[in-house]
Structures are given as C-alpha cells and as structure tokens.
Amino acid sequence: MSEKVKYDLVIGSLLHNIGKILFDDYKSSYENLKIYEELNINNQDILDCIRYQTYEQIQKSNLSPDSIALISYVANAIVSDINDIKKEEFKDEDFDKNTPLYSVFNVLNKNNDSKFYKRVILSQDCGINNPTKDEDDNGDDFFQKIRENIKNIISKISLNTNYINNLLLVLEDNLSYIPASTSKEYLKDISFYDNIRMTGAVSTCIYQYLLEENIIDFKTFLFNEKSRDEDMFLLYSLDVSGIQNFIYNISSKGALKALRARSFYLEIMMEHIVDSFLERLNLTRANLLYAGGGHCYMILPNTKSIKDKIKSLENDVNRWFMKEFAITLYIAGGYRACSANNLQDIPEGSYSDLFKDVSSEISLKKAHRYSADDIRELNKHNVKEEDGKRECSMCRKIDKLKDDNDDEHLCTTCYVLKQIANNILDDKYFIISDKEQYERIRLENSSIGEALRLPFDSCLVSLNDKEFKKLKDSNIKARFYAKNDFSSDETTSRVFIGDYRAKTDNKYLKNPTLEELAEKSDGIEKICVLRADVDNLGSAFVSGFRHMKQKSNLARTATLSRQLSLFFKFYINDILSNGKHEILSKNKDRNIVIVYSGGDDMFLIGAWNDIIQSGLDLKKAFDEFSQKTLSISAGIGLYDSKFPINIMAKETGILEEYSKKYEKDGKTKNAVTLFDESNCYSWDDFEDFVLNEKFNLIKDFFEKTDERGNSFLYNMLELLRNVKEKINIARFIYLLSRLEPEKNSKNYEEKISIYRNFADKMYEWIESEDDRKQVITAMCLYVYLNRKKQSEKDGGKNNEL
Ligand SMILES: [Zn+2]
Numbered sequence: 001m002s003e004k005v006k007y008d009l010v011i012g013s014l015l016h017n018i019g020k021i022l023f024d025d026y027k028s029s030y031e032n033l034k035i036y037e038e039l040n041i042n043n044q045d046i047l048d049c050i051r052y053q054t055y056e057q058i059q060k061s062n063l064s065p066d067s068i069a070l071i072s073y074v075a076n077a078i079v080s081d082i083n084d085i086k087k088e089e090f091k092d093e094d095f096d097k098n099t100p101l102y103s104v105f106n107v108l109n110k111n112n113d114s115k116f117y118k119r120v121i122l123s124q125d126c127g128i129n130n131p132t133k134d135e136d137d138n139g140d141d142f143f144q145k146i147r148e149n150i151k152n153i154i155s156k157i158s159l160n161t162n163y164i165n166n167l168l169l170v171l172e173d174n175l176s177y178i179p180a181s182t183s184k185e186y187l188k189d190i191s192f193y194d195n196i197r198m199t200g201a202v203s204t205c206i207y208q209y210l211l212e213e214n215i216i217d218f219k220t221f222l223f224n225e226k227s228r229d230e231d232m233f234l235l236y237s238l239d240v241s242g243i244q245n246f247i248y249n250i251s252s253k254g255a256l257k258a259l260r261a262r263s264f265y266l267e268i269m270m271e272h273i274v275d276s277f278l279e280r281l282n283l284t285r286a287n288l289l290y291a292g293g294g295h296c297y298m299i300l301p302n303t304k305s306i307k308d309k310i311k312s313l314e315n316d317v318n319r320w321f322m323k324e325f326a327i328t329l330y331i332a333g334g335y336r337a338c339s340a341n342n343l344q345d346i347p348e349g350s351y352s353d354l355f356k357d358v359s360s361e362i363s364l365k366k367a368h369r370y371s372a373d374d375i376r377e378l379n380k381h382n383v384k385e386e387d388g389k390r391e392c393s394m395c396r397k398i399d400k401l402k403d404d405n406d407d408e409h410l411c412t413t414c415y416v417l418k419q420i421a422n423n424i425l426d427d428k429y430f431i432i433s434d435k436e437q438y439e440r441i442r443l444e445n446s447s448i449g450e451a452l453r454l455p456f457d458s459c460l461v462s463l464n465d466k467e468f469k470k471l472k473d474s475n476i477k478a479r480f481y482a483k484n485d486f487s488s489d490e491t492t493s494r495v496f497i498g499d500y501r502a503k504t505d506n507k508y509l510k511n512p513t514l515e516e517l518a519e520k521s522d523g524i525e526k527i528c529v530l531r532a533d534v535d536n537l538g539s540a541f542v543s544g545f546r547h548m549k550q551k552s553n554l555a556r557t558a559t560l561s562r563q564l565s566l567f568f569k570f571y572i573n574d575i576l577s578n579g580k581h582e583i584l585s586k587n588k589d590r591n592i593v594i595v596y597s598g599g600d601d602m603f604l605i606g607a608w609n610d611i612i613q614s615g616l617d618l619k620k621a622f623d624e625f626s627q628k629t630l631s632i633s634a635g636i637g638l639y640d641s642k643f644p645i646n647i648m649a650k651e652t653g654i655l656e657e658y659s660k661k662y663e664k665d666g667k668t669k670n671a672v673t674l675f676d677e678s679n680c681y682s683w684d685d686f687e688d689f690v691l692n693e694k695f696n697l698i699k700d701f702f703e704k705t706d707e708r709g710n711s712f713l714y715n716m717l718e719l720l721r722n723v724k725e726k727i728n729i730a731r732f733i734y735l736l737s738r739l740e741p742e743k744n745s746k747n748y749e750e751k752i753s754i755y756r757n758f759a760d761k762m763y764e765w766i767e768s769e770d771d772r773k774q775v776i777t778a779m780c781l782y783v784y785l786n787r788k789k790q791s792e793k794d795g796g797k798n799n800e801l
Contacts, residue, residue: 097140325395389401531635
C-alpha cells in the first residue's frame with residue numbers, strides 16, 4: 001500500500017466531520033475549502049475527504065472512482081449507523097453548540113436515563129466528569145478554546161504515524177465530551193472523538209481490503225448494496241494469560257516495590273505489543289477499539305496478508321515469552337471476519353456473536369497452548385543445572401542467575417526490575433527502542449541504566465525529566481511515552497496509569513513499604529488488600545446495547561470502553577486522594593498504594609482502615625460514574641505486613657469470588673467480602689447496616705459510657721458467634737446487663753438512656769440472623785479500630801477475630 005495514501009486516508013477520515021466543530025456555518029465550511037487551505041492543508045485527497053459530505057455531492061462530482069473520499073464517506077456512514085448511504089441527507093447537520101454529550105450509561109443494559117456531561121477538555125486536573133442534569137452554559141468559550149487547539153494541531157499536519165497518533169490525542173482531549181451529532185438523536189451519547197476515530201479505523205480497513213481484492217473502482221463497489229454484506233473487516237482480540245501469576249507469584253524482600261514494578265512492566269509490555277502489532281499491520285491507534293487488563297480488541301482489514309502477519313506476530317510474542325518466562329505468560333489471539341452490516345448488528349444479534357466467536361477461539365487456543373515444537377523449545381530453555389542454571393529467588397524461573405547484594409539470586413528480568421524499580425515507579429517518562437538504539441542512548445547518556453527487555457527485540461528504559469528532554473531533542477529512533485501527561489507531542493505517546501501511592505505532607509511517598517502502610521493505620525497495625533472488578537462487564541460489552549433500535553455499535557463500544565479505561569487508570573488516582581467515607585478513617589489522602597488498576601480490575605494495598613473506606617469511595621464513585629448500570633465486587637483481606645504477599649493475593653482473590661457469588665432478594669454480586677466468607681455483604685448493606693447503624697451505635701455506647709475494654713467485646717463476640725446454643729443467648733443477655741451504668745455514677749441519666757437504647761437494639765438484633773451477622777462484623781471493626789498498637793507486637797496471625 002502506498003504510504004502516502006495510507007496517511008491521507010486516516011487524516012482525511014479523522015477530519016471528515018471536523019468542520020462541524022470548527023465553523024459556525026457547517027455547510028459553507030465544506031463548500032468553501034479555503035479555510036482549510038489557510039490551515040496549511042493543501043493535500044487534495046484530504047480536502048476531498050472533508051468536502052464530500054452528501055451522496056448528492058458525490059453524484060454531481062467528477063471524483064475519480066478510486067478517490068479515497070468515497071471511502072471516508074462510506075466509513076462515516078457505517079460508523080454512524082446509516083443504512084442507506086445513497087438516501088442519507090446531511091443538510092440538517094449544522095452543529096448545535098448547546099447540545100451536550102449525553103451519557104452512554106443512559107442506555108447501557110436497558111437503562112433509561114437522560115443525564116449528560118459538562119463540556120470539558122481532558123486535562124491533568126479536570127477531575128471526574130460525572131453524568132449530570134445540571135445545565136452547563138459555557139458553550140461559546142469552550143468552543144472557542146477547542147477550535148484553537150484543533151486548528152493548531154491541524155496546521156502542523158504531517159504525513160506519518162507519529163503525527164496521526166498525536167492528532168488522535170489532541171482530538172481525544174478536546175472532543176471527548178462533544179456529541180457525534182446534534183441532529184441525529186441516536187448519536188447524542190456517542191462522543192465526537194470516538195465517532196471520527198472509528199471512521200478512521202473503518203476507512204483503513206476498507207482501503208486495504210479493496211487493494212488486496214484488486215478492486216479499483218471503489219465507487220461501483222462501495223455504492224452497490226451487496227458490498228454491505230462483504231466481509232471486509234476482522235474483529236480481532238488479543239489476550240495475555242498468566243498476568244496475575246507473573247505479578248503476584250513472587251517471594252522476596254521489598255515485596256511491594258517488586259510487585260508494583262512487575263505490574264508496571266506488564267502494563268507497558270501490553271502497550272508495546274499493541275503498538276508493535278499496529279505498526280507492523282500498517283495501521284494506527286485509531287484501529288484499537290479497547291485495551292486494558294491484558295486484553296485488547298482491534299478492528300482490522302480482512303485480508304490474507306493481515307491474517308498471515310497476525311499469526312506470525314502472535315508466534316513471535318509467544319516464542320519470546322517462552323524464552324523469557326517459560327510458561328508463565330501466554331498470548332492468544334482470535335478473529336472473526338465481518339461485514340458492514342454485522343458491525344451495525346444486521347441481522348440482529350450478529351454484532352454480539354462476533355465477540356462471542358472471537359472469545360471462544362481464544363479459549364480454544366488457551367486450551368491447546370503449545371505445539372510439539374514449542375515444547376521442545378521450552379525444554380531447551382528450562383534445563384536445570386546445565387551451564388550453572390538455577391532457580392530465581394524472586395520468580396522461581398530457571399535461568400543463569402545474577403547474584404544480588406542482598407544474597408538473592410535473580411534471573412535477568414528480576415535483577416533489572418530490582419535495579420530500576422525506584423526509577424521506573426517515579427519517573428514520568430520512558431522510552432522503547434531496539435537494541436541498537438538503546439546501546440547508542442547508553443553510550444551518550446551515562447545516567448541511563450539497564451534496560452528491561454520487551455518482545456520484538458526491544459528495550460525499555462525509564463527517564464527523568466532531564467534525560468527525557470535531552471533524548472527527545474536527539475535523533476534517536478524510539479517511541480517515547482509519558483505517564484498521565486497531557487502535554488504530549490508528535491514524539492511522545494500518552495499512557496494512563498493508576499499509580500496513586502500514599503502521601504505525607506501532600507507529597508507521594510518515594511517507596512512505601514508494607515510496614516510503613518501498616519504503621520499508618522488506626523488501631524490495629526495491619527494492612528488490607530483489596531481486589532475488585534466490574535461485574536458482568538463482558539456481557540455489557542457484547543450485548544449491553546442490544547435492546548436499542550439504532551445501536552451504532554462500534555462507536556458506542558469505543559465510547560464505553562474509553563470511559564471505563566479513564567475511570568480505572570486515571571480517575572482512580574483522584575478518588576484515592578479525595579477520601580470521602582470517614583467512619584473508619586478521616587484521611588483524605590488515603591494511605592494506599594495501587595499495585596494494579598486497569599481494564600476493569602483493581603489490586604490495592606494499604607492501611608487496613610483506609611482500604612475499607614476506599615472500597616466504599618470507589619463503589620460510590622463508580623455508581624455515580626456509571627449511573628448504576630454497572631457494579632463492582634470486591635474482596636478485602638486483613639494481614640500482618642510480614643505475611644507473604646503472594647498468599648495475600650491468592651486469599652483475597654478467593655474473597656472476591658465470594659462476593660461474585662453473593663445473592664440476596666434476587667440481587668446478585670455488587671458485594672464486598674471482608675476478612676473471611678462470614679462477612680459478605682452487598683455494598684449497601686455493609687454501609688447502611690454494618691457501618692452506619694451498628695458500628696456507630698457500638699462506638700457511641702462505648703465512647704460515652706464507662707470504658708469496659710476490649711475483653712468485654714471479645715466475650716460478646718464469642719457468644720454471638722455461637723448463638724445456636726440456646727444457653728449463649730442467656731449469657732449474652734447477662735453480659736449486657738452487666739454493662740448497665742451504676743445508679744450513683746456521674747451523668748447517670750444520660751448514660752442510662754444510651755445504655756437502654758444500646759441494650760434494646762442488641763436484644764432485637766440477636767434474634768435475627770442478618771442483624772447478628774452485621775453486629776459481629778461491626779464489633780470486629782470497632783475492636784480493630786480501638787486496639788492499642790503496643791499489644792500488636794506479638795507478630796500476630798491474620799484475620800484473628
Ligand atoms: Zn526471576
């Protein structure tokens with residue numbers, strides 16, 4: 001494929017509708033293209049993509065039958081869910097700047113709501129943009145600002161992949177909260193950005209398909225009804241399995257740092273794999289439908305050469321995984337060919353079938369991972385005690401090991417990860433290059449240390465601000481990445497990463513340890529691990545919009561997945577530094593570290609009481625964000641900071657499973673399990689009944705009456721737990737009576753009234769199984785919160801109450 005045409009087409013498609021945003025009078029903007037020429041666009045192909053907006057225009061024109069403008073027109077119609085591309089009139093398309101972007105969650109999973117978003121430019125401190133019903137009247141100023149930003153990037157036009165990726169970022173920041181159309185009702189919850197991005201993706205697919213099929217008369221082919229059933233596209237998915245084992249199965253000192261470094265390494269590896277695939281397939285990030293949590297979806301051209309390349313790329317990655325990590329990591333890909341009609345769910349159900357078919361292909365591959373050749377290859381790398389190979393003391397891989405200062409014997413990856421963990425977690429920038437470029441970088445920059453290896457013979461190095469500036473200005477051939485950064489340019493891509501970590505005096509702790517986090521807790525000096533993910537996310541993706549008449553699937557899926565990525569990779573940082581729930585902890589900046597957050601799942605670790613409160617914060621924030629169309633289930637485990645972290649991970653995973661099985665009054669999931677399976681609640685029950693009702697009553701009583709000490713509570717707990725034996729109810733009542741204040745004590749009147757209220761409630765609660773269970777959890781939390789730290793020096797076991 002001609003490189004030039006490729007770039008013309010993507011840029012032309014991305015800008016196909018941009019006139020609606022840039023000019024008040026939309027129609028004259030495409031009839032009179034001078035304004036684009038003033039912006040430095042003099043490429044005829046791109047101008048044609050912008051000019052031809054209606055079928056009538058195309059009919060009247062003398063466009064050559066192989067003009068790419070025909071493709072961008074058809075691609076836009078497919079993405080905008082227009083069935084008859086000949087009839088469609090765009091004349092009513094003057095863009096109404098006062099119409100906001102409606103929330104995609106209004107219609108997800110049969111929801112029926114009418115919230116919308118404030119107009120915001122995505123930026124470092126834009127905060128969470130939740131759907132609302134409050135009017136937002138900054139339309140004019142806002143449009144003026146985004147017009148400037150967009151004109152600015154357009155005027156720098158340049159025909160290469162870097163420019164396109166940068167253009168995508170600028171369009172994302174400025175057009176995320178603008179509707180795709182203000183005159184077509186069904187497009188009002190799809191963001192303008194996702195609509196044009198998908199137009200870019202579909203255009204390139206069509207173009208590559210036409211070329212490979214030797215179709216030179218685009219017009220006759222594309223405007224023939226039959227082409228809508230032609231399988232021009234592939235829905236492709238990649239899935240890396242073994243991520244959890246790779247991150248958590250370590251046994252080592254400095255475990256938290258190692259865990260975070262491994263998690264970060266995998267996150268970047270995934271970005272790198274996606275970018276490398278797209279680059280080698282001659283595509284851009286426009287074709288990436290979704291990436292996160294070790295999975296991704298792409299929309300690709302259905303051509304033999306693409307299918308061949310995919311196969312060999314997957315193979316390359318797996319060979320590399322075998323060499324570096326034996327069988328810990330494995331990548332499986334699957335695709336299904338589909339037509340424009342399928343993307344628009346014609347016949348009905350065909351769009352969700354695409355996803356189902358792709359995921360069953362991936363499952364099949366996972367079940368038959370290795371060929372005979374692969375196994376020979378694996379054995380070659382995994383021979384023990386040959387050439388002095390031994391087991392790595394961090395990840396247990398068999399390799400030639402490096403001796404570390406701390407008497408550890410580490411494989412190359414673990415060794416380098418350990419060396420650079422500090423930098424990689426704190427530096428904002430990093431660079432990925434081939435080996436040759438890396439050697440050059442190292443030669444010219446003495447401060448650059450060892451590199452982490454990545455698939456496709458690449459090297460990853462993190463950079464501080466100074467190193468980044470210097471290297472960016474050099475002529476190094478590499479991809480630069482900036483973490484959570486909004487000032488990216490042509491040389492630098494952005495990655496969102498949930499990287500919140502505990503703060504002191506408003507500054508992030510450099511490298512918090514589990515011991516430090518435990519020390520920061522109130523009461524008992526322990527840590528909690530929280531693992532959580534979104535309930536039924538797969539089915540929301542596959543069929544969450546199935547009930548709609550005009551689904552506009554591709555763009556709507558893109559809008560939904562991007563919103564979720566923003567929440568779990570970016571907004572989460574904000575949520576953890578603005579703590580809201582305060583019954584167990586008043587810290588606004590939570591003493592928590594994100595080990596992993598992305599895709600749809602989270603692994604957090606921190607001061608026990610901050611973790612529990614943040615669980616509620618995140619649940620509440622996600623409810624508001626998703627308008628309760630989606631929910632989260634979590635497991636929270638309580639541990640001594642010296643407990644092996646791999647076992648914490650495993651056990652908390654089991655607690656999360658309990659929450660996934662939660663069922664009460666016909667409602668399922670949307671739950672949290674604390675410490676062990678006996679404390680499994682819906683989030684609402686946990687907040688309303690365990691914390692607000694019972695914990696607060698217990699706290700009030702013990703704070704306002706004479707301190708009876710924890711031993712009293714222990715006895716009560718013991719009886720409550722064994723209440724099935726009748727005698728224990730009697731004992732419990734006796735114990736309660738001993739709490740009655742003495743008649744001649746100070747403030748007797750007040751105390752006796754608090755006591756009576758407490759005792760009445762307790763009599764009532766002991767009779768009901770639900771209440772009793774909630775009282776037990778509330779008492780445990782009260783005891784933990786009030787236990788003196790000194791008594792904690794016995795090195796205690798986990799979950800002891
Ligand atoms: Zn290792």
